Amino acid sequence: MPTTTIFTTPPPPLPHSNATSSSTTLHNRPPEKIAILIDKSKSLNHLNQVHAFLYRHNLHDHPILNFKLQRSYSSLGHLNHSLALFNKTRNPNVFFYTSIIHAHTVHNLHYLAFLLYVQMLSQNVFPNAFTFSSILKSCPIQPAKLLHGQAIKFGFDAELYVRTCLAGAYARGGDVVSARKLFDAMPVKSLVSLTAMITCYAKHGMIDEARVLFDGMEERDVICWNVMIDGYAQHGLPNEGLLLFRQMLNAKVRPNEVTVLAVLSACGQIGALETGRWVHSYIENNGIGISLSVGTSLIDMYSKCGSLEDARLIFERISNKDVVAWNSMVVGYAMHGFSQDALRLFKDMCMIGYHPTDITFIGVLNACGHAGLVSEGWKFFFSMKDEYGIEPKVEHYGCMVNLLGRAGQLEEAYELVKNMDIEQDPVLWGTLLGACRLHGNIALGEQIAEYLVSQNLANSGTYVLLSNIYAAAGNWEGVARVRTLMKESGVEKEPGCSSVEVNNKVHEFLAGDLRHxxxxxxxxxxxxxxxxxxxxxxxxxxxxxxxxxxxxxxx
Known part of the structure; x- marks a missing residue:
């Protein structure tokens, strides 16, 4: 069992410093006074003193004092103490079981919480509504389904807080239909149930449905705002996320660390440097602080927005760097063509003892691509599996195709993609077609395009790239043939999109757009x-x- 001591404020002082006089004072107090003393305890040492007194005076079986002592141990993070007390409790009732189940749930020990629930039933102790709401918090979906049946059996499924927890469990597990059925059946939609449903929609890409619920809320806390902003940022709608963030500030809702992480991600996606700088200033001046996760997000944002110097300054400020922070800086250097700096940083992190991840190698291979380091790129690519046990993903193959394509080694890139062990990816083939265009290799471009069409991997980009290959070589007959093929196949070119930030406002432009x-x-x-x-x-x-x-x- 995990044991963590949490110090918030100093423990309330006992009347005397020595154990004997302390016990004497406690002895003169009735049980209800001792119960209050347990509730006010803020340290393990103080709880142990009270616990020792209860044993000396044969009060350890007192139901209220025993219950409060167990709950206090759990609240301070000492679950092993709480469980030991529970196991020694004679004939624990539903309140004891509910308390120890809740303690395990808080520590994400869902399997053990479920076993305690089964043990409770085996002892002919029947659950109440609080038992279900306790065990369902953060519960995985499979045990939640079993508990749903139990809640129906014992007649607690209609209780608002039980139904809210069930909806939350289905939402977290991705069962949107079941979550919505439970939600719709609630006579009163609480803030918690609304947030659970919004979270369900937003993490599964149903942003419009989430926004409808969000806009209909009479009361919104910071969690609701965070879910919506992060949903926009994670599903390719960063502009909408930033607009909602401004609305959040106008509504006088104070952002927290989760908020700024989502906003920084949105800024990085669209290159909103000035907005990112403002968020950075807000973090510094409003008590949020540069934690490891915030610092890493700032590195990522500044790198993507083109301010590598700011990214480097943040990286140097972080004292407790983890591999994610190192990765962000390696990728940032590689992104801007500072290949030697990226490779030097990779060497430094390995010498310190950090184990590189798949993200690390994306940065390293990109660095090789910018510098034309073909042999070094192959070495790093093979070392992923041979030295570090990392299976190359499509992104790593993409880096290698880019590296080989830049160097004009198109046949090698073609063989690599055709023989890779992972699922074929249209973007990867698009990269290779782009390299064929760059080097004017019409024959290989046609060969690749024919292969993609035969494998049903072709998209609008495939045809456009092939058309561009013909155009670059002056083969206008080929261009016309490809465009005719696109028309006959019903393929339409997706409009190009660009954005520009002016006075902290991002303006988006689509090719051929007339809506402005x-x-x-x-x-x-x-x-x-x-x-x-x-x-x-x-x-x-x-x-x-x-x-x-x-x-x-x-x-």
Whole structure:
């Protein structure tokens, strides 16, 4: 059993410092006074003194004092003490069982909590509603289903807090239909049940359904806001997450560490550097602090937003770095083409004694790709399994294809992808097609495209890349043939998307989009820019970016 001592405030002082006088004082107190003393105990030492007194004065079997002592040991994190007391309790009733079951649930010992429930039934002690609500908290879905049947058998399934816990268990286990049935049957939707249902929808990608529930809530705590913001960030809707974060601040709800982790993730996804800096400042000035997880998220955000120097400064500030923090910095260096720095950091973390993970090797292989280190890349790729026992994933094959493709070793990349041990991936083939375009290898590009079509792996990107290969080689007949094939197959090109942050507001642009209220003015400006480019050359790309930013700001 895990044992953790938690010190919050100093324990209340006993009347005298020595054990004898302490016992004498306790002896003069009635049981209800001793019960209050147990409730106020804040340290293991103080509880042990009271426990010793109860034994000396034959009060250890007093039901109320014994119960309170067990509960206090559990609340201080000393589950082994609590369980030892419980096992010595003669004829424990439902309250004793419920308390010890709850203690195990709090410590995520769900299997043992379930065994205690079975033991309770075997002793002909029948559960109450609190027993079910205690054991169902954070309970995995399979035992929760069994407990659902038990709750129906004993007539407690209609109790609001039991039904709320059941809905939460189904929600965590991914059974959205069962969770929703229980939720809809509740005559009163509590904050806890609403949060459980929103969490169920948002972690399973049903963001719109989660938002409907969220918007209908009369009361929202920080947990509800966090679930929605994180749901947006985790399912490719970072802009919506940032908008909701601003609404949260306007609603005067104070963010916590979970909030800022979700917001930093959203900032990193769309390159919202200024918003990320503001969040960083908020963390520093509002008591959240740079914990290990927050520091790692800041490294990731700054790296993705292009401020590698800020990422490095945060990395150096973290004193208790774990492998995740090291990975973030290695990947950050590799992302920006600082290959030698990434490889040096990898060497440092291995020398210190950190065991690299699959994420580490994504950074290392990307670093090799940027620097054209083909032989080193192969060495790292093979060392994953041979030295560290890590099976390469599709991302690692992608890094190798990128490395080989940049170096012009297209046949080697083709053989690697065709013979890999994992499921075929269209993105991987797309990377290889991109390399064929870069090196003008039409024959291999056609071969790959035919293979993808035959294996039902082709998507719009496959056709577009093949068309681009033909166009780069001046083969306009091939371009026309591919476009005809796309039309006949009903394949449509997905519109390109880009975003720009101006004055802490992110503006998103889709190719061919007409929804913006100033789309006419925007396209007129783009046509004007196209004219400048034709007249003066590509050096006006920077000017184009500045003008688009100005348009976005005006909008």
């Amino acid at each position: 209220p100033k789309s006419k003015e925007i396209y007129e400006m783009l046509e004007e820019i196209n004219g400048w480019l034709k007249t003066h050359g590509h050096h006006l790309v920077v000017l184009m970016y500045l003008n688009i930013s100005t348009l976005a700001n005006a909008a």
